[in-house]
Amino acid sequence: MKNQIFSRVAAYGRARLVGTMPDKTKFISQDGTYPKGFLINGVSSGVKANAKKDLMVLFSPTPCNAAAVFTKNAFQAAPVQVSRSVLQENRGTGIHAVVVNSGCANAVTGEGGIQDAKAIAKTTDELTQPLRKLLNKKDSMSSTLLMSTGVIGQRLKLDKIQQGLGATFKDMGSSHQHWMNAAQAICTTDTFPKLVSKQVKVADRIYTIAGATKGAGMINPNLATLLGFFVTDAPIAPDAVQSILRHAVTNSFNSISIDGDTSTNDTIAFLANGAAGGSEITSTSLEYEPIRDAITGLAQDLAKLVVRDGEGATKFVTVRVHGAKSVEDATIVASTISNSALVKTAFFGEDANWGRILCAVGYSGATINPTATSVSFVPADGSKTLKLLVHGEPQNVNETRASEILAQEELTVDVDLGSGPFEKTNWTCDFSYDYVRINADYRS
């Protein structure tokens, strides 16, 4: 099969020419300041055949308040099921570690897969036990969250992961290189590791936030998995951790589109260990909004990196929908435009095809007033907006100007529904030959 597929894909495979993809190395973080009290590392455990890093552990000796959002797919991978129950048993407190592996998703693996996931959590709990500062837990209660990505329907190589965990712990640290090792270990078809850190001053105290994620475009060889985590040394109460995570994810990972599919393994986790000191931040604290917005900003930075590394992506497109009758309308219009294969191929073709955008607005299901709707392209370089449709009337578009705007790597599509005060911004990428190439090719 491999050979046949190779020949089929190779026959079409000259589509991507060197130099046509934008340089993405500029998005790799070169340095960073990382939250206090977190140790991290990433290694090659041997789950991936090619000796690339495929296993990472994040560890906080201080117990963390934690929350996670999981895929809504009916087929939930074993690490999703196990992590959810760990968070429930612990009521969102007392979490010490996050383990992520790539190369095998441990999804659709039945009861055996659940046992594998539990064994990984147990090994991690045992490795961390001497270092943990809070030990008043029931024996059965794990303090480890798990994520996996890779092939589905295959069992994990448990022994390799367990050995890898030991190796990871031996060399943990908090340097930029340690964080980068972890960011690399969760990559699959990603063309660059996605790591972001920043500091925020809230009520005269400096808190640090950092996070990593992997790409969400369809992944060779198997599933489009979005995995990510962000952590802070701020002291945030459990329900504030929960609500900050929801707010951050709604406005970041849930506002991007690569190909519209969601996987068995999607997971985003947020941990706060309080190692920077200060009094606990609850959802009614004055510090709540500033820290929530800082964390949301970091989550957006991560999510935008995912779009920039969308499989085959050559354009970064911001879709801003405003003037909607409701948040729901703004959201469905933004996501329908962002997910339209026709709109996305038009961006690849650098085509001022507002008809396709309008079409997507029209079939989104939102309440639309055709004669109130306007569509513009806003160039990334700050030059003048190009109006395509104003209150339902097509404009006489200057094609040279359209061409200038569309030739840029970034672009904002502005849709004014003219019907109310609500808005939503999404980020998406174009749909290129390379998307097809990457996703047609298999198990290489």
Next chain:
Amino acid sequence: MKNQIFSRVAAYGRARLVGTMPDKTKFISQDGTYPKGFLINGVSSGVKANAKKDLMVLFSPTPCNAAAVFTKNAFQAAPVQVSRSVLQENRGTGIHAVVVNSGCANAVTGEGGIQDAKAIAKTTDELTQPLRKLLNKKDSMSSTLLMSTGVIGQRLKLDKIQQGLGATFKDMGSSHQHWMNAAQAICTTDTFPKLVSKQVKVADRIYTIAGATKGAGMINPNLATLLGFFVTDAPIAPDAVQSILRHAVTNSFNSISIDGDTSTNDTIAFLANGAAGGSEITSTSLEYEPIRDAITGLAQDLAKLVVRDGEGATKFVTVRVHGAKSVEDATIVASTISNSALVKTAFFGEDANWGRILCAVGYSGATINPTATSVSFVPADGSKTLKLLVHGEPQNVNETRASEILAQEELTVDVDLGSGPFEKTNWTCDFSYDYVRINADYRS
């Protein structure tokens, strides 16, 4: 702009090599028997720049009972608005003509576009008046249905269409060539005209059915428009025409997926002129089900041709979902699989990637029991089914066998939800480099 786009697309454009696409000329109907009492023709009116046929008229001297289904897009093209009101005013009777033009969609053209559409209907009414057998209509009432496809946001060249209507009427007829002229005139990026005819014997009387459609993949230069019509010489009552059309469309055009987008112009019309004689068929007649099923079969044949000509399509994939708790569940699962870019690229790659299929099942929103779900590939050549997942358990797949099945041009994906008696079958195609090429290129 043209040059820049050309260079960008051309740089990627070597993707399609001669001989990699299946031969589609075999799907062109070489002969046919057509319903009595319908005259038809297609000409070049000059709306399309390249002198290709772009205007057709179907005419029945005997008044037809008629119905149409229209796009649900919030932006409804002028011909959609006008045709809907013609059908309403006539209460589904007294329709004599269908006019279809390609090259300009007459969409998002405001009040001027509506006036253009009405002018086309009026010219047609005037041309047909001497030939019509039923003239007891109010003067204001048109007996013409309209459809348009092509660029949106541009006004029609009304004078060319009006002259073209005259030319079309001069040479009308009912031969295979006349029907083929019409089928060609509605094409846009189609690689072959889509025309089907058949006869059905119901209660010892032979009725003839014929229809034509155009492709629904994204269309160069502008919109993914699905247009089609089918007609019969059977005497079918107005509400039976309505219910037969709904049944036929649900099980044909609404069961196919090219790219999931719906346009401003989508229209399917059904006309019955009764010219073959016999007593009127109502929804309670014994003849109702046989004629409904024959018409549905013809609509399916047309819809399948649309899938076969999906832009860049190299595979024809039947998605059969059964064992669902409800029709709604079966429908949403079938359409989610059919629309998944990941599933469609996997077929292009000839990849036995049941994980992607399962994923689509899982995020469809239907009620899913993971351990009751099974997935198989059913080869088109009648050889043995390949089981991929049985009651949620991944099977040890023979890759050589998978490769054999996937190398064929046709394939059925069988999904058993194991939860009930309901089923739904959809047809879809793969997602190739050529889809991107066709849709990134523009206005050529």
